[in-house]
Amino acid sequence: MERVLVDLERADGPAQPGAVDDFFRAAHSIKGMAASMGFQETTALAHALEDLMEPVRAGAEPLTRSTIDLMLAGVDRLRELVEAIDAGEGKESGSAEAVVTRIRQQQRDKGTSPAAAAATPAQANGNGKPAAAATPGTEGPDEPTVSVQVEISPTSRTPAVRGYLVHKRLSELAPVVRMTPPLEEVKKGNFDRKLLLELGGSPADDAIRAKVAGIPEIVRVEIRRGGQIVAADSETPVVSSATLKADRIVRIQASLLDSLIDGAGEILTLRHVLRKEAQYSNNARLLDAVTRMERIAHEMHRGALAARLAPIGTILERLPRTAREVARISGKEVEVEIEGGEIEIDRAILEEIQGPLVHVIRNAVDHGIEKPETRVENGKPARGRLHIRITRERDYVTISVADDGRGMDPNKIRQSAVQKGIIDEDRAAVLDDREALRLICLPGFSTAEKLTEISGRGVGMDVVKTTVEGFGGEFEIESTIGRGSLMLLRLPRTIALVQVLLAHTGEEMYAVPLNKILRSIEVSSGDVKSVPRGSAIEVNGELIPMRPLAEALGRPVAARLTDDLRVRALVVESRGKKAALAVDEIAGVQEVVVKPLGMPLRRIEGVAGITRVGDGRPVFLLDPQKLL
Amino acid sequence: MAIKVLIVDDAVFMRNMIREVFTPDRFEVVAEAANGQEAIDRYKQHKPDLVTMDIVMPMMSGIDATRAIVEHDANAKIIMCSALGQEALVMEALDAGASDFIVKPFQPDDVLKVVNKVLSR
Numbered sequence: 001m002e003r004v005l006v007d008l009e010r011a012d013g014p015a016q017p018g019a020v021d022d023f024f025r026a027a028h029s030i031k032g033m034a035a036s037m038g039f040q041e042t043t044a045l046a047h048a049l050e051d052l053m054e055p056v057r058a059g060a061e062p063l064t065r066s067t068i069d070l071m072l073a074g075v076d077r078l079r080e081l082v083e084a085i086d087a088g089e090g091k092e093s094g095s096a097e098a099v100v101t102r103i104r105q106q107q108r109d110k111g112t113s114p115a116a117a118a119a120t121p122a123q124a125n126g127n128g129k130p131a132a133a134a135t136p137g138t139e140g141p142d143e144p145t146v147s148v149q150v151e152i153s154p155t156s157r158t159p160a161v162r163g164y165l166v167h168k169r170l171s172e173l174a175p176v177v178r179m180t181p182p183l184e185e186v187k188k189g190n191f192d193r194k195l196l197l198e199l200g201g202s203p204a205d206d207a208i209r210a211k212v213a214g215i216p217e218i219v220r221v222e223i224r225r226g227g228q229i230v231a232a233d234s235e236t237p238v239v240s241s242a243t244l245k246a247d248r249i250v251r252i253q254a255s256l257l258d259s260l261i262d263g264a265g266e267i268l269t270l271r272h273v274l275r276k277e278a279q280y281s282n283n284a285r286l287l288d289a290v291t292r293m294e295r296i297a298h299e300m301h302r303g304a305l306a307a308r309l310a311p312i313g314t315i316l317e318r319l320p321r322t323a324r325e326v327a328r329i330s331g332k333e334v335e336v337e338i339e340g341g342e343i344e345i346d347r348a349i350l351e352e353i354q355g356p357l358v359h360v361i362r363n364a365v366d367h368g369i370e371k372p373e374t375r376v377e378n379g380k381p382a383r384g385r386l387h388i389r390i391t392r393e394r395d396y397v398t399i400s401v402a403d404d405g406r407g408m409d410p411n412k413i414r415q416s417a418v419q420k421g422i423i424d425e426d427r428a429a430v431l432d433d434r435e436a437l438r439l440i441c442l443p444g445f446s447t448a449e450k451l452t453e454i455s456g457r458g459v460g461m462d463v464v465k466t467t468v469e470g471f472g473g474e475f476e477i478e479s480t481i482g483r484g485s486l487m488l489l490r491l492p493r494t495i496a497l498v499q500v501l502l503a504h505t506g507e508e509m510y511a512v513p514l515n516k517i518l519r520s521i522e523v524s525s526g527d528v529k530s531v532p533r534g535s536a537i538e539v540n541g542e543l544i545p546m547r548p549l550a551e552a553l554g555r556p557v558a559a560r561l562t563d564d565l566r567v568r569a570l571v572v573e574s575r576g577k578k579a580a581l582a583v584d585e586i587a588g589v590q591e592v593v594v595k596p597l598g599m600p601l602r603r604i605e606g607v608a609g610i611t612r613v614g615d616g617r618p619v620f621l622l623d624p625q626k627l628l
Numbered sequence: 629m630a631i632k633v634l635i636v637d638d639a640v641f642m643r644n645m646i647r648e649v650f651t652p653d654r655f656e657v658v659a660e661a662a663n664g665q666e667a668i669d670r671y672k673q674h675k676p677d678l679v680t681m682d683i684v685m686p687m688m689s690g691i692d693a694t695r696a697i698v699e700h701d702a703n704a705k706i707i708m709c710s711a712l713g714q715e716a717l718v719m720e721a722l723d724a725g726a727s728d729f730i731v732k733p734f735q736p737d738d739v740l741k742v743v744n745k746v747l748s749r
Contacts, residue, residue, distance in 0.1 A: 157731045158710070161718045165729075168722060187719065214749040216728060216742045279648075291737055499712070499733050514733065515712045519684060520639060540686050586641060589733040 001026045001049075001075050009068050020057050023071075024050060030078065032180035036149050036196045038227035042081045045096040048103040049074045061110075070106060074099050145177050145198040148208055151220040152193040155298070159394070160189035162217050167197065169211050174203040189394040205231045254347065257308055261495075264301035265593035268497065269612055271297065272590050305346065305494040312390050312399070313341025315354045319361050323386055326365040333372055333383040334365055340390030345397045346494045349471055352596065353399075353491065356464040360401050360487050361386065363461065368405030368485050378482065380404065392493065396473075399489040408479040410436035417445065437477045441465040464489070469623065470596030470609050472498060472513070497591040500621065502613060503570065503583040505549045506556070510583075511592060511611055511621045518571045518578065520586060525566075537569055537580060544571060545628075546580035552627035553606065572624040579628040594621050630656035631747065634674060636667040636690065637682040637709065642732075646680050646709070649736040664688025668696050671704070678743065679706040681726070683717050691721045698725030705746050 004023045031046035049071060055061040077096045085092055148170065152162045163186040167179060179186070180196040199208070205223050209231060212221045223231040271294050278286040320336035327334040369375075369384030376382050387402045410433040417439045418428050431439075439445060441461045468475040468489050479485040500511035501520070521539065528546070529536050536543045546569055550557045569580040592611040601607070606626040613619050633650050635657060637643045643660050650657050658674040661667040663685045671679065679697070681690040690708060697704045708721045708729040718729045727746045730739050 157712060158715055158718070158729075160715050161710075161722075161729060164719050165722055187715075189715070214745055216745045291735070294735065295737075522640070589645075591733070 001078075002072070005068055005072055005075065008063060009065070020053060020063070024053050024057050027053065028180075030082075032196055035147060035180070035198075036194075038224060038229070039081070039085060039092045040227045041092050041096045042078065042085070044100050045074060045078055045081065048100045049078070051107065052103050055110075067106075070099075070103060074103060145200055146174075146202065146208070147224045148197045148199060148212070149220075149222040149224070150195045150197070150212060150218055152195070153217040153219045154193065154302070156193070156217040159191070159193050160187055162215075163187075163191065163193075163195055166195055166212070166215060166218070169215055170197055170199065170208070173207055173211050174199040174201040176200075209233060252307070254308075257304060258348070260304040261301065261308065262593075264297055264304055265497075266612070267297040268294070268301060269590075269592060272613070273615060301497070308347045309344040309494070310347045310350055311342050311344050312350065312397070313338075315350055315357065316341050316388065319358070319388065322358055323361050323365050326362050327369065327384075330366055331371055332365065332369050334369055334386055335383055336386045336388065338388045338390075340392075343390045343392050343397055344493070345491065348495055349491055352467055352471070353489070356467050357399065357401075357489070359461070359464055360489070361388075364401055364403040364405070364485065364487070368403040368407075370406050374406075395493050397491050397493050399491070401487045401489075402484060404484040407481040407483050407485055408437055408440070408477075409481050410479075413437065413439050417442070420445065434478075437479055440477070441475070467596065471495065472594060472608070495593065495595075498594050498611075498621070499589060500592055500611070501570070501589055502587040502619070503549065503568070504585050504587055505553075505583045508550075508555070509587060509613070509617070509619055510549070510553075511590075511613070511619045512570060512624055513608075513621065514589060516572055516624050518573055521569050521571065523567055523569045523582070539571065539578075542578065544569075544578045544580050546582055547628075549581045549583050549622075549627070552581060553622075570624065572628070581624055581627060592621075630654065631678060632656055632658045632674060632676040634659050634661065634667070634670055634676040634679045636661045636664075636670075636679060636685070636693070638662045638685045639682075642682065642709070645733075646739070649739045662686075664690060664693030664696075667693040668700070671697050672700065675701075677705065678747065679704065680709055680730075680739075681706050681721075682709050683714055683721060691717065691724050694721055694726050695724040705749075707742060707746060 001023055004019045004026075008019055008023075027046050027050040031043055031050060034040075034042035034046060052067065052071060052074070056063045056067070074096075077099045081092060081096060150166050152159045152166075156162050164183070167176060167183055167186065170176060176197050177200045178198040181191045185191055186195065208223055209221065212218055213233070221231075221233050222229055271290055274290045274293075275287070277283075278290055316338050319338070323334050323336045326332075364386055365384070369386075370378070370380075372382035375384065385404045387400075389400045389402070391398050391400070413436050414428040414431065417423050417436075418425050422439065422442050422445060423431075428436075441464070445461065464487075465475040468491060471491055473489065473491040476488040476490070477485065478488070499514040501514050501517060503510055503512060519539075521537075523537050523546075527537050529538065529543070531543070531545065534545060534547055536545045538544070548557050548567075549570075567582045567584060568586050569582055571578055571580045573579075590613060592613065594609040594611045596609050597604075597607065601610075606623055607620050608623040608626075609621040611619055611621050630652075631654060633655050635643050635646050635650075637646065637660075643662075647657055647660075658676055659670040661670045665688045667679070667681065667688075667690075670676075681694060683690040685693075694706050694708070697706060702725075704725070706726045708718055708726045709732055710718045710721075710729050711732045718726075721729070727749070728742050730742050
């Protein structure tokens with residue numbers, strides 16, 4: 001916060017929106033954390049600072065020197081408070097009252113206070129309506145509210161919806177004056193499963209507890225009035241921060257950890273067999289034991305996976321040097337900015353992704369960034385810029401690499417792909433620009449007119465793509481001619497268990513990730529229609545092209561779709577269009593551990609990885625979108 | 629008295645999987661429906677204590693059916709059966725009056741936990 005203020009003071013002219021937002025966010029999160037821990041003075045001060053910045057952020061007021069001075073004074077007090085909490089075993093000492101009073105006084109003088117105070121809760125409420133509409137003015141930020149902290153179970157697969165439901169149920173009881181994080185962020189899943197809701201209208205503790213008790217997947221609820229815990233319910237033993245601190249860190253051999261993860265994964269796969277047996281033999285005791293074993297195996301698997309998390313920064317350190325070296329060889333200049341290196345990801349993914357990432361960087365400098373003189377001619381700074389940004393969203397981590405170079409020309413890529421015989425002219429013509437950009441990921445493609453030693457012969461981009469997809473991730477390219485390109489590597493945070501549908505076609509069994517299937521429908525030959533380029537089925541009045549899975553995989557097709565038989569159609573969506581794959585039958589749904597394929601199997605189009613099913617058989621994991 | 633359940637899903641195999649969860653010791657599956665309109669009809673006919681509702685179905689979606697059922701009976705207890713990636717649809721369903729949700733694929737245990745919470749309200 002201090003750094004932002006000093007920067008703002010130094011900069012002449014209007015306040016930089018980004019910096020103002022940074023300050024605002026920092027104040028907001030300190031306020032949220034302090035409130036959840038019951039530090040009232042810290043909460044009040046952070047809140048006052050937030051309100052002071054609000055009109056500046058909204059563009060209603062310029063940032064004056066006197067406001068900056070007041071903010072700096074506030075930040076000083078805030079630091080003292082936080083240091084006192086640190087040193088004094090979690091007790092707030094010292095007083096922020098004077099500075100809060102000065103801030104509030106200045107707002108009253110300017111007449112901005114009510115507007116700012118009303119705008120913030122309404123925004124936090126997220127539904128566009130003023131939060132405390134029933135009692136305007138009485139639910140101001142300084143009025144006492146009941147704060148309810150709710151923690152969603154780490155096992156919940158949809159914390160966003162769960163969080164949304166908590167907000168919904170509690171707002172049936174009392175107006176939610178404020179929620180941290182705001183509802184919009186919760187709906188997107190951008191939170192750590194902890195919610196802090198401030199309720200107006202003084203609902204009774206028991207009423208709040210009863211409401212929360214009716215919601216599944218909540219592991220802890222804590223109700224505070226005036227900073228004091230008045231009620232707390234917890235499904236799991238409460239771990240105090242003191243115990244957490246005492247938890248010792250030990251070093252463990254990576255291979256040992258790997259074998260623990262593999263072991264837990266295998267147990268999870270095996271339990272499908274046990275469960276089936278228990279169900280067939282109608283053995284309730286066995287079934288009960290399997291259910292408990294499942295829970296323990298899940299815990300073990302999760303725990304071991306969490307132990308394998310490592311900050312992405314560890315593989316990023318060398319990237320700026322790599323970029324500069326490539327730049328030097330090719331007579332260019334480049335600066336590299338890295339953001340979010342502290343975000344953690346499974347070490348197994350980290351190791352595999354290092355090579356591809358280096359390739360993306362080399363490629364960006366070699367093909368993207370222009371020579372200094374060209375850049376200056378085009379009105380750009382002589383030195384190119386590479387921005388590597390890591391963000392986390394729920395169980396996914398995105399690595400984005402943006403350059404401000406020449407960008408890629410979809411038309412040039414189309415032509416080049418046709419010349420190289422990668423695709424024919426008809427197909428090139430129907431590709432939209434986004435699809436055309438994806439052509440650079442095909443084996444043997446290179447956009448450079450001359451092949452260079454640095455990026456090689458376009459080997460690489462295809463490996464980047466297949467590696468990312470092998471982990472169940474996504475690789476995306478965006479580009480604007482003259483402005484630069486953006487490569488997005490979206491990766492799961494851990495080698496997760498994937499829910500798959502097991503489908504038979506002929507003698508073989510394949511696994512298809514459940515989240516890639518829109519629906520599965522039973523079709524008989526009568527439902528199959530002949531269309532110019534093959535077969536199709538009608539679903540809800542919509543004609544969906546369908547082809548047998550075996551055919552898509554280049555396997556012999558036992559029977560044609562028009563023969564008299566019943567098949568299952570797996571409807572998937574690919575680039576906005578629906579299509580169906582026909583399989584003989586569905587064997588069920590399982591949770592499996594997926595492993596990426598090694599070379600050369602990795603090159604098989606449509607096969608994303610390999611897994612073992614309950615009986616130990618290896619089964620290919622398909623990427624249905626690739627098969628259509 | 630057994631808790632009366634209506635299972636709504638267009639996929640037979642999903643309906644069967646859900647049926648297995650509702651063991652006869654506590655539950656009675658009084659009807660099944662394969663689309664939204666059928667769900668409304670069966671609901672009015674059987675007045676079940678609990679409905680499990682698929683979201684994406686032909687003819688009428690689970691969200692529209694939920695809206696219609698809740699309009700007919702404000703105390704209807706409807707649990708949406710969703711899949712990962714359908715978060716926005718589930719939120720819409722909750723706004724339409726659904727009580728809670730489960731995420732496919734599920735373990736019988738997970739479903740029963742949600743069912744118990746919903747019935748306890």
